[in-house]
Amino acid sequence: AQTVTQSQPEMSVQEAETVTLSCTYDTSESDYYLFWYKQPPSRQMILVIRQEAYKQQNATENRFSVNFQKAAKSFSLKISDSQLGDAAMYFCAYRNDGTASKLTFGTGTRLQVTL
Amino acid sequence: DTGVSQDPRHKITKRGQNVTFRCDPISEHNRLYWYRQTLGQGPEFLTYFQNEAQLEKSRLLSDRFSAERPKGSFSTLEIQRTEQGDSAMYLCASSSQGWGTDTQYFGPGTRLTVL
Numbered sequence: 001a002q003t004v005t006q007s008q009p010e011m012s013v014q015e016a017e018t019v020t021l022s023c024t025y026d027t028s029e030s031d032y033y034l035f036w037y038k039q040p041p042s043r044q045m046i047l048v049i050r051q052e053a054y055k056q057q058n059a060t061e062n063r064f065s066v067n068f069q070k071a072a073k074s075f076s077l078k079i080s081d082s083q084l085g086d087a088a089m090y091f092c093a094y095r096n097d098g099t100a101s102k103l104t105f106g107t108g109t110r111l112q113v114t115l
Numbered sequence: 116d117t118g119v120s121q122d123p124r125h126k127i128t129k130r131g132q133n134v135t136f137r138c139d140p141i142s143e144h145n146r147l148y149w150y151r152q153t154l155g156q157g158p159e160f161l162t163y164f165q166n167e168a169q170l171e172k173s174r175l176l177s178d179r180f181s182a183e184r185p186k187g188s189f190s191t192l193e194i195q196r197t198e199q200g201d202s203a204m205y206l207c208a209s210s211s212q213g214w215g216t217d218t219q220y221f222g223p224g225t226r227l228t229v230l
Contacts, residue, residue, distance in 0.1 A: 004157075035218075044119075045158075045206070045221040091157050095217075102148065102171065103208075103219060105157030 002027045004094050006106035013082045014114050020067075021077045021109045023092030031097035034068065034075045039108075040088040048090070051075065053097075079111075087113045117141075119222035121207050127228045128197055135193045136225045140209030147190050148219060149182055151175065152204040161205075164190060165212070197229045 003026045013019035025034070036048040051059045051068050058066050063083075067076045079086055092106040120139045128134050140147050145166050150158035161180070163171045166187040176182075179197075184190040194201055204226050208219040 037221075044223040047218060047220070050218060093157075101217075102160035102163060102173075103150075103158070104160070107155070107157050 002029075002032075002094050002096070002104045004092050004104050004106040006092055006109050008109045009107070010110045010112065012112040012114060013079070013086075015082055015084060017082055018078060018080045019082055019111065021079075021090050021092075021111070023075045023077070023106055025073050025075065025092070025094050027073070027094065027096075029096055033095045033097065034066075035093040035095070035103070036064070036066070036075075036077045037091045037093060037105075038086075038088045039091065040085075045091070049077065082113050084113050084115075087111055119207055119209050119220055121205075121222040121225050123225055124223060125226050125228075127230065129230050130197060130199060132197055133193065133195045134197060134227065135191055136205055136207075136227075137189060137191050138207030138209075138222060139189045140207070141211075141220055144209035144211045144220075145187065146210045146212060146217070146219075147184055148208040148210075149190070149192050150206040150208065152206055152224070153202075158206055161192075194227075197227075199229045202227055202229045 005024045032053045034051045037045045039045045049061045063080045089108045091108045093103040122137045147164045149161040152158040164184040179195045182192045204224045206224045207222045210219045
């Protein structure tokens with residue numbers, strides 16, 4: 001079974017600074033997808049960024065980018081120019097390739113953004 | 116496109132009562148997922164539908180839980196004889212079958228409190 005580990009329960013960053021959230025996963029599959037989801041307080045989960053395992057290039061979405069290290073099974077999220085609205089729980093998630101498949105989530109990292 | 120909706124948003128019930136939650140996926144999304152999220156944890160997969168067929172169920176889905184998607188559109192999740200351990204956020208997600216990552220989009224969730 002696949003597992004996802006987020007070893008940082010909480011992180012803090014000052015506004016306009018950069019922060020990196022860590023995620024490692026375990027799988028025996030070669031083709032899969034990785035995701036970062038954001039869950040603001042009392043609001044629904046939204047997709048931040050996704051990465052296909054077969055792509056060597058790291059995904060980027062505006063201020064959000066990932067460092068995908070397939071051999072190390074590591075998938076970190078970098079948030080640049082942090083904003084107050086970035087404060088939320090961030091979940092790393094894994095999904096097998098192929099037909100539709102469930103997401104396996106980590107336990108999350110709570111990000112605080114300070115002035 | 117109004118996104119995934121869930122009803123009710125909050126439910127308080129007494130132990131032993133039955134409860135039913137509804138999820139309306141994004142229109143034309145043929146895949147629908149149910150997850151459960153307890154405090155401080157990431158979502159855990161419960162079950163998944165493709166159109167009206169329930170294709171996968173987690174061992175977390177005890178015989179007190181039943182899910183349906185009768186016409187391949189909205190879905191219901193029923194919990195019979197609720198227990199205090201059922202208190203959690205129940206999340207619904209939907210996705211569209213097709214080439215690519217089959218990204219799941221989440222609803223706002225139904226928060227269940229069992230007294």
